[in-house]
Amino acid sequence: MSQLREQLNDELFYRDGSQLVPTPFALSIAPQIHKILASMNGILHQGDFKPEAFTGSISLSMRESTFELFAAKIGEICMQLPKANQIKVYAKEQMSFDALIRGQVDFMLLPHDISQPPTKNHELVWQQVFSDEMICLMSPNHPLVNQSLSVEAYLAHQHIGIHDKDLSEPFFEQNLKQQYGERHVAISVSDFGSAAVMCHQSNYLLTCSKMWANRAFQAKGLLQKPLPFEYGKVAYSLVWNQASLNDPALQWLHSQLLGNSEHH
Structure with a gap:
């Protein structure tokens, strides 16, 4: 970290109580870092993903009302990841499209008009789950x-x-x-x-x-x-950063969230 701070000429993180908070510069380079890390994950973790052995964290963002529709599905996912460090579900107001681009959240679920795609950002992909x-x-x-x-x-x-x-x-x-x-x-x-x-x-x-x-x-x-x-x-659509699917764990999560429910 000290080498990165010296090379990038920025503190990158500062301490606020018990938390490390990213600086504005760190947030600005987060999308590029996310792509690099996602590609490295794809290289390092090739082969079949084994959910029962997964020890990492996954994160979702949605409105509280959307959670009611997907709670059963999320419960099934939790059961299949018994060793996961943490499964985080954020409010959409807290973690929205910018968080997807920076890699702070893995997937978003939200209701919308079909004529009104959730985002026009080319790094983000969206796919209908329910009509x-x-x-x-x-x-x-x-x-x-x-x-x-x-x-x-x-x-x-x-x-x-x-x-x-x-x-x-x-x-x-x-x-x-x-x-x-x-x-x-x-x-x-x-x-x-x-x-x-x-x-x-x-x-x-x-x-x-x-x-x-x-x-x-x-x-x-x-x-x-x-x-x-x-x-x-x-x-209701699933939205994600296309770089995320380089990670086998997120490929698996993506398939679980879409499942066989499309257009129901």
């Missing part, structure tokens, strides 16, 4: 419960929005605005789960993933209605 639908959730006490949901009624009521700094405005939002008008988002939260809790406590409408709403505890008791307008196609 999905969008629905409107409301409290069982909502005035619209006993009515069919029209566009006019949808726009007449207030909404809960989901904010995501990494993705552009969703297609359904753009199309709705162009065809009929802008919806009134009264409150914006980071995830479907917290939005559903708010939905229980208000007459706000929540537009979200049908797959999530059918499984999530927070959505139990909320009424589902189909959206009264075109919203395009939506899905």
